[in-house]
Amino acid sequence: MQRLSDLLSQQQPGTLATLAATTAAAAGTLWLVRAWSTSGSRQKPPLPPGPRGWPLLGSLPNMDPKRSHESVLELCKTFGPIISYRLGSQLFIVINDYDLAKELLDDENFTGRSRSVVIQRQTGGCGLLFSEGSLWKQHRRLALKTLRDFGFAKDRSVEMVNIQLDDILTDLRDASESARPLNILDAFTEATNAVIATLTLGRQFRRGDPELEFVRTAARRLFTGRPLQNLPFLFPWTDYIVRLFPTSNELNLVNMEILEFIQRQVQERLKLMGADIEGFEPECLCDVYIKERQKAEAAGDFESFKDMQVLRVVMELFMAGTDTTARSLEWLLLYMTFEQDWQSRVQAELDRVIDGERRPSMRDRDQLPLTCAVIEETYRIVSLTPFALFHRATQQDTVFHGYSFPTDALVFPFTYGMSRDPKVWARPNEFHPEHFLRPDGSFAGSGKNIPFSMGRRVCVGESLGRMEVFLIFSAVMKLFKVRMADEYLSKREDILRGSLGILRIPGDYRLLFEAR
Numbered sequence: 001m002q003r004l005s006d007l008l009s010q011q012q013p014g015t016l017a018t019l020a021a022t023t024a025a026a027a028g029t030l031w032l033v034r035a036w037s038t039s040g041s042r043q044k045p046p047l048p049p050g051p052r053g054w055p056l057l058g059s060l061p062n063m064d065p066k067r068s069h070e071s072v073l074e075l076c077k078t079f080g081p082i083i084s085y086r087l088g089s090q091l092f093i094v095i096n097d098y099d100l101a102k103e104l105l106d107d108e109n110f111t112g113r114s115r116s117v118v119i120q121r122q123t124g125g126c127g128l129l130f131s132e133g134s135l136w137k138q139h140r141r142l143a144l145k146t147l148r149d150f151g152f153a154k155d156r157s158v159e160m161v162n163i164q165l166d167d168i169l170t171d172l173r174d175a176s177e178s179a180r181p182l183n184i185l186d187a188f189t190e191a192t193n194a195v196i197a198t199l200t201l202g203r204q205f206r207r208g209d210p211e212l213e214f215v216r217t218a219a220r221r222l223f224t225g226r227p228l229q230n231l232p233f234l235f236p237w238t239d240y241i242v243r244l245f246p247t248s249n250e251l252n253l254v255n256m257e258i259l260e261f262i263q264r265q266v267q268e269r270l271k272l273m274g275a276d277i278e279g280f281e282p283e284c285l286c287d288v289y290i291k292e293r294q295k296a297e298a299a300g301d302f303e304s305f306k307d308m309q310v311l312r313v314v315m316e317l318f319m320a321g322t323d324t325t326a327r328s329l330e331w332l333l334l335y336m337t338f339e340q341d342w343q344s345r346v347q348a349e350l351d352r353v354i355d356g357e358r359r360p361s362m363r364d365r366d367q368l369p370l371t372c373a374v375i376e377e378t379y380r381i382v383s384l385t386p387f388a389l390f391h392r393a394t395q396q397d398t399v400f401h402g403y404s405f406p407t408d409a410l411v412f413p414f415t416y417g418m419s420r421d422p423k424v425w426a427r428p429n430e431f432h433p434e435h436f437l438r439p440d441g442s443f444a445g446s447g448k449n450i451p452f453s454m455g456r457r458v459c460v461g462e463s464l465g466r467m468e469v470f471l472i473f474s475a476v477m478k479l480f481k482v483r484m485a486d487e488y489l490s491k492r493e494d495i496l497r498g499s500l501g502i503l504r505i506p507g508d509y510r511l512l513f514e515a516r
């Protein structure tokens with residue numbers, strides 16, 4: 001396996017001449033795009049409507065840097081369900097209507113991802129999250145099949161979650177006996193990471209282990225980082241300056257550190273597999289990838305499973321499977337502290353259905369409509385990933401509902417806006433689990449709620465995420481009452497409004513647990 005610095009430097013051409021040429025080309029392209037978009041070209045359909053923006057900066061000064069989802073919602077109220085705006089020189093198109101988003105996300109043409117220099121440098125076009133075309137299809141299929149074979153979202157994962165629950169419940173018992181207020185995220189991160197680490201790397205990072213501390217901190221840095229503060233993302237020509245000081249950019253830095261960490265893990269697996277890779281019975285996704293690489297190379301294919309590809313797929317699943325689910329659980333408990341009546345109703349339902357000391361299992365789900373509705377409503381009102389992930393039209397001259405979608409525009413399904421659409425939700429701005437309950441009290445399903453997005457690039461981990469959230473939330477609710485520590489009670493608005501990194505992050509809080 002190549003050294004990581006070599007792998008990353010392969011993604012970094014660059015001399016002064018290239019700098020000059022690229023800057024000139026970027027300026028020329030920008031000028032042309034601007035000239036075209038303001039001239040009201042007769043041949044091409046217009047861009048979707050949106051604010052005019054400032055010279056060079058576009059709408060950047062109008063975005064709340066901590067909560068761009070709120071600023072974009074305001075724009076949608078003015079300009080409609082398909083809007084466009086520029087931040088720096090990057091064009092964004094936002095879809096804020098469920099039916100339009102469904103049509104777009106089901107369309108093969110919109111399975112592209114950003115070709116931004118930042119993403120290219122971090123991924124080299126490899127992996128699963130940011131790859132496109134046949135490479136993406138091949139690896140999405142393989143990753144899903146492999147994880148399924150290892151019991152992804154099935155019995156084996158249920159067993160793993162239950163083992164993790166032992167630790168969570170012990171922590172909560174200790175906290176409740178000592179009346180110690182706590183931030184619950186760490187306990188949830190440890191649990192969700194243990195599950196995905198077993199599936200991807202065949203091992204777990206145990207408490208007290210510095211590697212677990214690294215994963216926790218890295219996840220926090222990665223998911224609280226603001227992509228919009230990554231200058232070259234909005235002004236590609238600044239990339240040449242930023243790349244001279246790679247450690248000055250937090251998102252680059254944390255990406256490199258995680259990749260190095262994953263590379264060490266892959267090397268451990270290689271050591272364990274020994275010389276007879278072919279005869280080794282794979283125990284996790286990483287082993288399968290190492291074996292597939294050997295097969296591909298034997299057949300003369302040195303591209304599909306090159307080092308960067310293997311590292312990125314393992315890393316992306318490992319990271320995406322850790323913080324997203326832990327944060328969903330954190331938000332659920334926060335809503336339960338502020339919605340005490342719903343907390344009591346969930347607990348009454350759990351007491352009725354789950355007898356004695358038994359833990360809730362997936363089979364109980366059908367008997368727990370209210371619990372399911374509370375979970376679904378929390379997904380809705382939080383919208384953990386308000387912009388899902390950016391997509392891109394892969395075909396030139398794409399026209400969608402009368403508007404031009406250039407191939408370099410970043411297209412977002414705006415899940416935050418859709419989950420607040422008054423045409424769809426009776427009480428869009430309130431915590432109202434009845435959105436997901438039929439009049440007879442049965443669970444109505446997710447309907448138009450799309451926390452995991454939808455269509456061709458729908459979240460790979462949806463079934464695992466949903467399973468973990470249901471099992472952990474219901475087990476905690478069965479055994480503990482949760483409330484906000486007194487000094488945070490008056491901060492409801494700040495805590496629930498929080499801020500936006502890659503995920504929505506609540507404001508600072510401390511929870512108190514009391515055994516039931």
Ligand code: HEM
Pocket residue numbers: 128129130140196316317320321322324325328384385388389390413451452453454456457458459460461462464465466
């Ligand atoms: C509650 C937890 C989670 C939420 C809310 C969530 C949400 C999302 C969203 C909104 C997307 C973007 C889909 C799009 O491009 O339109 C996504 C993609 C993805 N998620 Fe998740 N996710 C969660 C858990 C997980 C887990 C547990 C894993 C790993 C096992 C995972 C792996 C991925 C991957 C690999 C993609 C990229 C799929 C692709 O590009 O084809 N996610 N997720």
